[in-house]
Amino acid sequence: MIFEAIQLLSQQLNDYLKIRFRLTEDIVFISPIKDPSKSFPNRVGITIVGVERETGAGVSFQRRVVSESTSAQSxxxxxxxxxxxxxVIFQEKQYEESLRLFSAVIAFIQKNNMVRSANEDISFSLEVMNMTIHELSNLWSICGENYYPSVVCKIRLLTVDAGEIVDLSYLISKPEQTTDLR
Incomplete structure (x- = not known):
């Protein structure tokens, strides 16, 4: 689910930028931050910088019917x-161009606060995270890179479910009653 969500965001942002700037080649890539200018110069990079478990919804064990006589708990x-x-990773000489692209990235995020796949099997909210200069400085320092125009976003409400059965139970039912009307 994580890869699919990042790939969906990458594809939709790429399509938006290609249309907006009349580009013929892909410009958005899923990439690490380390040495981005060497591996993906003049590109928009998407990198996971953290994962958080949402606990507000609580925990509920899911029981489902597997057959007429059994149910499973996962x-x-x-x-x-x-x-x-x-x-937005551009060489220093193209800083103005990177800011044009960065403005378009921000516009994409503002317009697409909900991202959905065509068949709607993947959907999530996308929101900008407010980070202080200190937090941004720490993030880029950890990566060992100079700062590039960037934004940190939170992709919310992805469901991770391995679907593994942990308990299989037999259903208890009433004995069938037949009426003999002789």
Whole structure:
């Protein structure tokens, strides 16, 4: 689910930027922050910088009917959020161009606070996280890179469910009653 969500965000942002700037090549890539200019120069990079478990919904063990005579219980699904860094990585000489692209990235996020796949099997909310200069400085320092125009967003409400059965039970039913009307 994590890869699919990041890939969906990457595809939709890429399509938006290609249309807006009339680009013929992909410009958005899922990439690490380390040495981004060497691996993906003049690109928009999407990087996971954190995962958080959402506990507000509580925990509920899920029981479902498997057949007429059995039911199964599985481990509760998790709701998680991903913190992603969206960076516009251009060479220093193209800083103005990177700011044009960065403005478009911000517009995309503002317009698409809910991201859905075409068949709607994946959907999540996308929101900008407010970070202080100190937090941003720490993030980029950990990555060992200079700062690039970037925004940290939270992808909310992804469900992680391995679907593994932890208990299989037989259903108890009433004995069938037949009426003999002779």
């Amino acid at each position: 481990v509760p699904a998790w709701q998680i959020s991903l913190n992603v860094l969206i960076s």
